[in-house]
Amino acid sequence: MKLIFERSMPGRGQDIFPECDVEIKLPQAALREKEAALPEISENEMGRHYTELAKASRGVNDGFYPLGSCTMKHNPRINEKMAALPGFTNIHPLQPEWSVYGACKAMEMLEHDLGEITGMDRITLQPAAGAQGEFTGLLLIKSYHESRGENQRKEIIIPDSAHGTNPASAAMAGFKVVVIKSNEKGMIDLDDLKAHLSEKTAGLMLTNPNTVGIFDDNIMEITRMVHEAGGLCYYDGANLNAVIGLVRPGDIGFDCIHLNLHKTFSTPHGGGGPGAGPVGCKDFLAEFMPGTYSKDDGFVRAEKSLGDMTGFHGNFLVCMKALTYLLTIGAEGVPELAKNAVLNANYMMEKLKDYYPMAYDHTCMHEFVMSLEKFHKESHVSALDVAKALLDYGIHPPTMYFPLIVDEALMVEPTETEAKEVLDEAIEAFIAIHKQMMESPESVMACPVTTPVRRLDEVSAARHPILKYTAE
């Protein structure tokens, strides 16, 4: 496939952008010495270029996309329509509040709904994505301990099943990461937790259900133990899809949380727009919240606000998509979506467990983890090979090699928006690959065969990345 630069011909162009009719006054230092080497391409050729790119990639619109811990649910088109309303798009954050009451009101509605859903007293919509939400939550915890003169609380406890962003965010916020073990059921080992709690504990970061798709039964005990040691409890909302409307983090001992609007709340993952990672907290942390929050048709800043995580109100239009979603499904729809997400995952797990060993013998929540360790030892077929083979069935691979505590892991999250027929087709594909593995493991290792490109040389790409086009 040609790069857009390789389709470029000097003098070609298009009429989409009118000639600039504004005089541009910039200091000499800010101007380029020579023109930027932008591709010169006709509209016709440009359309073909992007269509070709689209055909070579896979998205949720192409087929089943059971990427574990990512909640690749359908992104309703009405979300896009609402977020594109001129009252939301033709405004500027520096406009006086009286001229944007509608937008203020919409943000207030979303803050209220997210607070209700999570059991939190205050929500900020500012953080631009999940990891920034985590970072924000950790800064809240840090501000809290420092405000009490407890500067020695520098340790954040994280289970070994956690998403990689958790230790990364904790380290970035200046904490020391203390990793604790999971027990044979995939839940937190209470003895190990106890052994690591001390006057140095700043808090615990937890995803519940966790990354092996299991809801930790001991959650009340866990949050109690952390609080008793003087620490705070942070809820990573990555897996909220399993319990939304059924369990509120605020009711099970969590002090602050982040949400991924692009997972649970149906806004697109990348490509179609950025993410958003609103953060919620209990009243006693509200004075440290970043950004502004809605109050009396306007915006106010918290008393000891820790500053801004990003500009203005974060990814405002993404928030409007999430609000549309909540208004569309309504209060009754919220617990129903969680139940269907759990039902779909258990249906697939039950149908597959005779073929693929599951990492934990347990009813799962919204996702389940299988281990291909046995196959890998017997015939060298790895989780990667099965993931590649699924591509030939038009299925996006599940999450691979995660969580790290499961060898040769494949983590499947079907979400609630897939119909039974889609799940059945995927189950058949998994079973067919199992049969192929038994009969001819080498052929599985040669997959995929029907995709635009076959196995990519990921190692060379990682060792010697070429990140930009350089003209000869």
Place this chain on the structure above:
Amino acid sequence: MANTNELKYSKSHEWVRYEGDEAYIGITDFAQSSMGDLVFVNLPEVDDEIEVGEALGDIESVKAVEDVLSPVSATVLEVNEELLDAPEAINEHPYDAWFVRVGNITETEELLDEEAYDKFVEEEA
């Protein structure tokens, strides 16, 4: 190639080669082969204090990132900067591709000799 017979091994798959009061630390052949082709290595800095059981650095392949746990508490005297540009050296010659040279060793975890380590790996696998 280093004489693997003279090395000591940790259960988290690091090797230690003593030279007088100092030691070189790397990862074992089993560790590199389970990670697959390595694409990135993070090393500590000279003069860093490293502690038993804590990460002295990490290694990354296309499928995972893993900590390299220190089998000793010691001071870093030298890091093998060649690995930063050529992490494949660890895959190719795991017992020559040392990560750090350390001194002032104050604590060492219980290490295995080659025979015991090979047996341990066999049981794990």
